[in-house]
Amino acid sequence: MELNKLISFIEQTGRFTTKGVAEIGFGASLMWKSIYWIFMGKKREQTVRSSSVFAQMMEMGVCAVPIITVMNATIGIMMALQGIYSLKMFGAESQVVIGVAFSVVREFAPLITAILVAGRSGSALAAKLGTMTINQEIDALNVMGINPVRYLVAPSFIALLIMLPILTFWADVVGLLAAGLYICVELGFTMNVYVDQVFEVLSVDDLMHGLGKSVLFAVLIVLIGVVNGASVTGGAEGVGRMTTRSVVHGISAIVIADMIFVFMLTR
Amino acid sequence: MTTNAIEVKNLVTHYGETQVLNNVSLDIKTGEIMVIMGGSGSGKSTFLNHLLGLLYPTSGAISILGQDINDITPMEFQFLRRKIGVAFQGGALLSSLTVGENIMLPLKEHTKLDRMTIEIMARLKMEVVELSGFENLMPSELSGGMIKRAALARAIVMDPKILFCDEPSAGLDPVVASNIDDLILKLKEALGMTVVVVTHELESAFKIADRICVLDKGNVLFVGTVEEIKKSNNKRIQNLLNRRSEKEELDPDEYIKRLTASE
Numbered sequence: 001m002e003l004n005k006l007i008s009f010i011e012q013t014g015r016f017t018t019k020g021v022a023e024i025g026f027g028a029s030l031m032w033k034s035i036y037w038i039f040m041g042k043k044r045e046q047t048v049r050s051s052s053v054f055a056q057m058m059e060m061g062v063c064a065v066p067i068i069t070v071m072n073a074t075i076g077i078m079m080a081l082q083g084i085y086s087l088k089m090f091g092a093e094s095q096v097v098i099g100v101a102f103s104v105v106r107e108f109a110p111l112i113t114a115i116l117v118a119g120r121s122g123s124a125l126a127a128k129l130g131t132m133t134i135n136q137e138i139d140a141l142n143v144m145g146i147n148p149v150r151y152l153v154a155p156s157f158i159a160l161l162i163m164l165p166i167l168t169f170w171a172d173v174v175g176l177l178a179a180g181l182y183i184c185v186e187l188g189f190t191m192n193v194y195v196d197q198v199f200e201v202l203s204v205d206d207l208m209h210g211l212g213k214s215v216l217f218a219v220l221i222v223l224i225g226v227v228n229g230a231s232v233t234g235g236a237e238g239v240g241r242m243t244t245r246s247v248v249h250g251i252s253a254i255v256i257a258d259m260i261f262v263f264m265l266t267r
Numbered sequence: 268m269t270t271n272a273i274e275v276k277n278l279v280t281h282y283g284e285t286q287v288l289n290n291v292s293l294d295i296k297t298g299e300i301m302v303i304m305g306g307s308g309s310g311k312s313t314f315l316n317h318l319l320g321l322l323y324p325t326s327g328a329i330s331i332l333g334q335d336i337n338d339i340t341p342m343e344f345q346f347l348r349r350k351i352g353v354a355f356q357g358g359a360l361l362s363s364l365t366v367g368e369n370i371m372l373p374l375k376e377h378t379k380l381d382r383m384t385i386e387i388m389a390r391l392k393m394e395v396v397e398l399s400g401f402e403n404l405m406p407s408e409l410s411g412g413m414i415k416r417a418a419l420a421r422a423i424v425m426d427p428k429i430l431f432c433d434e435p436s437a438g439l440d441p442v443v444a445s446n447i448d449d450l451i452l453k454l455k456e457a458l459g460m461t462v463v464v465v466t467h468e469l470e471s472a473f474k475i476a477d478r479i480c481v482l483d484k485g486n487v488l489f490v491g492t493v494e495e496i497k498k499s500n501n502k503r504i505q506n507l508l509n510r511r512s513e514k515e516e517l518d519p520d521e522y523i524k525r526l527t528a529s530e
């Protein structure tokens with residue numbers, strides 16, 4: 001009986017692993033196909049439509065601006081609060097600008113923005129593709145000679161690759177501004193002094209560090225959304241399950257990729 | 268020019284380990300309405316999916332309009348697909364687009380016609396399926412019969428040479444179902460299409476079919492005209508025609524095995 005349990009455990013582990021590897025392979029092939037259609041679409045007489053790209057940019061990017069503004073402003077203020085509190089111990093409150101500037105631009109703005117977009121758009125993508133799969137809409141596209149990757153995935157890819165860095169840049173500005181407002185009131189700076197200090201502390205490299213990460217996050221959000229959406233089985237319940245999964249996986253992937261990215265670039 | 272629109276030779280397919288189609292061969296002539304019938308689990312949906320190139324067979328060949336669909340380049344298949352129209356069972360209209368946009372979609376994607384022409388062509392097809400005036404509704408706002416008719420309109424908007432219909436009248440009230448049958452006949456007469464219909468509705472099959480193919484447990488049980496099928500004295504066909512339920516012969520050992528789920 002013990003042996004049977006062990007065998008079944010090994011079997012489960014094996015199945016789980018092959019499933020995971022298959023999913024990563026599916027994601028990679030989707031990415032390759034998207035790149036193929038973006039560049040070869042014209043030759044295959046199926047161009048990726050700019051109208052669908054703009055529609056996605058609107059949906060994934062512009063419509064996310066309000067929530068991203070609110071969240072990043074809040075995080076900026078929170079950083080200023082915590083920074084002043086902890087630096088007070090050394091009597092070095094005026095150094096708070098350094099901490100806030102670095103942490104917002106290098107870490108919090110890209111991370112919070114990506115997490116919000118994963119929650120909004122990654123899940124929407126999974127739900128949309130999942131519903132289309134169970135309603136045979138994907139089959140219908142195929143038999144009409146319309147490649148689903150070209151029609152559905154590639155536009156989202158281009159849109160998010162453009163919009164997520166822009167949103168992240170906006171998040172940088174909002175986060176720093178909100179932190180600045182609090183710091184000025186609390187420490188009696190003028191806004192000019194604060195802005196000067198921020199520019200003194202930050203280099204273009206810091207900004208690019210954050211924006212570079214957002215490009216990586218954009219790829220992850222789209223791939224995880226699409227892979228989960230396309231793997232839906234079992235009707236409406238399946239769509240719900242995979243949508244949840246896409247958010248959980250998306251956020252986990254973003255956080256882990258973030259850590260690896262920082263590890264590679266800061267050491 | 269070949270007289271067969273579709274030729275299937277020795278098609279064998281598996282779903283996982285289970286064999287679904289067992290050496291199916293079938294010729295469908297240009298300009299005829301072929302009805303593929305069979306009970307649940309007979310493999311007729313699988314057969315249709317293979318004809319549409321959505322599944323890849325274990326062995327065998329399918330040739331559509333003279334081209335072997337598992338042996339042509341993606342580009343050639345893409346062009347071939349423009350000559351094929353498909354109306355899916357649930358309609359499969361894209362839920363994010365209006366009915367009109369759905370019907371215009373193939374034209375928009377495959378032709379360089381201007382918007383005005385595309386709209387006119389789409390409206391013409393909507394007239395054919397008696398759906399004019401509904402182009403601005405979303406698919407979710409349509410009734411079951413209207414969805415099927417919209418799906419038909421989208422399937423014929425490129426004037427295909429072959430039209431596939433999956434259960435065109437399933438789940439509809441008798442009047443609407445009969446309308447759809449008339450519509451399919453009209454399409455064949457007026458546009459000279461080859462039509463392949465997959466259905467399990469007897470009445471509808473008898474009304475529209477030039478020939479009927481009966482699939483049973485993955486095998487072709489019968490191919491012939493309506494007259495021939497009515498005369499057939501094959502027991503399983505008679506059961507299908509007379510809606511008799513079948514009792515499988517019971518093997519006591521097998522039965523005990525199934526109940527106890529032992530190997």
